[in-house]
Amino acid sequence: MNQSRDQYGKQAIQLLLTNVSGGPMTVAAAQLASPLFQGDILWEPTGGSLELPPGQPKSLPARLPAPVCGRDQSTAHQATTQQPVAIVRYSEPGRAGLQDMAPVAVDPFGVLERNNTELCLAAEAAAVADIVLDGRLEIAPDSRTAVVRLVITPKEADGAGTDIRSMTIVSIDGTTLIAAPADEPWPRNVRIVQGAPRSELRLRIRPARCDPHAIAEDKVGTLLPLHVGVGEREGRLKIPAGTALRGEIYDFVTAACAPA
Numbered sequence: 543m544n545q546s547r548d549q550y551g552k553q554a555i556q557l558l559l560t561n562v563s564g565g566p567m568t569v570a571a572a573q574l575a576s577p578l579f580q581g582d583i584l585w586e587p588t589g590g591s592l593e594l595p596p597g598q599p600k601s602l603p604a605r606l607p608a609p610v611c612g613r614d615q616s617t618a619h620q621a622t623t624q625q626p627v628a629i630v631r632y633s634e635p636g637r638a639g640l641q642d643m644a645p646v647a648v649d650p651f652g653v654l655e656r657n658n659t660e661l662c663l664a665a666e667a668a669a670v671a672d673i674v675l676d677g678r679l680e681i682a683p684d685s686r687t688a689v690v691r692l693v694i695t696p697k698e699a700d701g702a703g704t705d706i707r708s709m710t711i712v713s714i715d716g717t718t719l720i721a722a723p724a725d726e727p728w729p730r731n732v733r734i735v736q737g738a739p740r741s742e743l744r745l746r747i748r749p750a751r752c753d754p755h756a757i758a759e760d761k762v763g764t765l766l767p768l769h770v771g772v773g774e775r776e777g778r779l780k781i782p783a784g785t786a787l788r789g790e791i792y793d794f795v796t797a798a799c800a801p802a
Contacts, residue, residue: 543555543556543557543558543574543626543647543648543649543650543651543653543654544556544558544601544651544653545651545653545657546601546761547761547762548761548762549603553605553606553657553661554603554604554605554606555583555603555604555606555653555654555657556601556602556603556604557572557574557583557585557601557602557603557604557628558599558600558601558602559572559594559599559600559602559630559645560597560598560599560600561594561595561596561597561598562596562597563596563634564596565596565634565635566593566594566595566596566634566635567594567632567633567634568591568592568593568594568632568633568634569587569591569592569594569602569630569631569632570586570587570591570592570631570632570633570640571584571585571586571587571630571631572584572585572602572604572628572629572630572631573585573628573629574604574626574627574628574647575626575627575628576626576627576654577610578609578610578654578655578658579606579607579608579609579610579654579658580607580608580609580610581607581608582607583604583605583606583607584604584605585602585603585604591633594632606657606661608661609657609658609661609662609665610658611658611661611662611665611666612662625646625647625648625649626647626649626654627644627647628644628645628646628647629642629643629644630642630643630644630645659777660777660778660779660780662775663770663772663775663777663778663779664779666709666772666773666775667709667770667772667779669697669707670696670697670707670708670709670734670735670736670772671694671695671696671697671709671734671736672693672694672695672697673692673693673694673695673768673779673781674692674693674781675690675691675692675693675766675781675782675783675784675787676690676691676692676693676742676787677784677786677787678691678787679787679790679791679794681794685794685797685798686748686798687723687746687747687748687798688746688747688794688798689744689745689746689747690720690744690745690747690766690783690787690791691742691743691744691745692714692742692743692745692766692781693740693741693742694734694740694741694742694743695740696734696735696736696737696738696739696740697736697737698736698737699736699737706735706736706737707735707736707772707773708733708734708735708736708772709733709734709770709771709772709773710731710732710733710734710770710771710772711729711730711731711732711734711743711768711769711770712730712731712769712770712771712776713728713730713731713768713769714728714729714730714743714745714766714767714768714769715766715767715768715769715778716750717750717762717763717764717765717766717767718750718751718756718760718762718763719749719750719751719756719757719760719763719764719791719792719795720747720748720749720750720763720791720795721747721748721749721750722745722746722747722748723746723747723748726746728743728745729743747791747794748798749794749795749798749799750763752795752798752799757792757795757796757799760792763791764782764783764787764788764791764792765780765781765782765783766780766781766782766783767779767780767781768780768781
């Protein structure tokens with residue numbers, strides 16, 4: 543298992559298959575079961591089956607189901623020492639019909655546990671407030687800095703008001719594309735409470751780097767990382783820029799990096 547840079551924020555991973563049978567085989571489906579998720583992680587071909595030559599690894603993109611969180615999570619994490627259970631449905635020359643096999647499944651990079659942790663944190667944060675990046679980019683007259691707005695809309699508290707939840711944005715990190723100017727750091731320790739009014743954090747940005755390949759090959763530079771604490775959880779929440787804002791950020795960084 544692995545996860546490419548462009549799959550971050552998309553609740554997707556890669557299932558890596560290698561044919562060690564010594565002969566050709568055709569893969570019709572693959573699934574992975576883990577106690578960290580509520581359902582199986584499935585891959586099915588969109589345009590017919592997948593040819594898997596001997597000795598050649600292939601990556602199969604698969605969506606993650608909802609994570610196991612809350613009370614059930616301690617039990618799920620106790621089982622992370624166990625290998626996930628995989629089933630691959632395949633066919634091979636000389637044998638009629640489809641066969642099932644259960645290959646050894648390993649997660650050397652801890653992809654499943656990391657995604658479970660991030661998704662459960664995101665679910666708890668979403669119960670307190672919706673946090674998004676506004677679609678507008680406000681560029682300074684000199685084109686060297688700009689402002690993005692982090693829009694925070696707290697959820698309504700329950701009618702009894704006995705269980706009002708809160709979270710804290712401990713800090714905000716820069717990305718491979720954008721960073722805070724030295725003279726205008728981004729806010730820290732912002733507390734958000736259910737039932738509070740909508741608010742905005744104005745974040746002035748500058749290019750984090752100007753080497754052309756960093757911009758051309760970027761995959762995660764428009765995912766804004768927030769270090770948050772909510773309930774008993776702490777971790778990083780990644781807020782994606784929408785399509786329009788993402789394009790504006792790329793254009794801004796390119797223009798700001800251009801020679802004067």
